[in-house]
Amino acid sequence: MPAHTAARQTFANLARTMRSQYALKLQTCRLSQPIEPLWGQTYRMAEWIFKDDPRLQRRVVSADCTPSQLADEIKAHIPGRHYGPNDED
Numbered sequence: 001m002p003a004h005t006a007a008r009q010t011f012a013n014l015a016r017t018m019r020s021q022y023a024l025k026l027q028t029c030r031l032s033q034p035i036e037p038l039w040g041q042t043y044r045m046a047e048w049i050f051k052d053d054p055r056l057q058r059r060v061v062s063a064d065c066t067p068s069q070l071a072d073e074i075k076a077h078i079p080g081r082h083y084g085p086n087d088e089d
Contacts, residue, residue: 025051031070034063048074055079 032045042063049056059077061070 026074027051031061046070046074 027049029046029048034042034044036042043060044063044065045058046061047056047058057074057077057079059073061073065073
């Protein structure tokens, strides 16, 4: 199965999990390919935008996390500082 197809399927499961468990709506969500550092665990970069918040948010997650675990990570995420001309909104 191609990687982009797997990522789309993972997002479909994630969106369903987010709606059913948390009633949070994602506008977009992307998962990177697994990244294997020279040391430590393999990870992925998750990026998402909520429908009611246009800012892109990012978080590093374990490469083998399930959609339910990823939904928990997104729900628990606390955004850091925002920089740029449009961050006063």
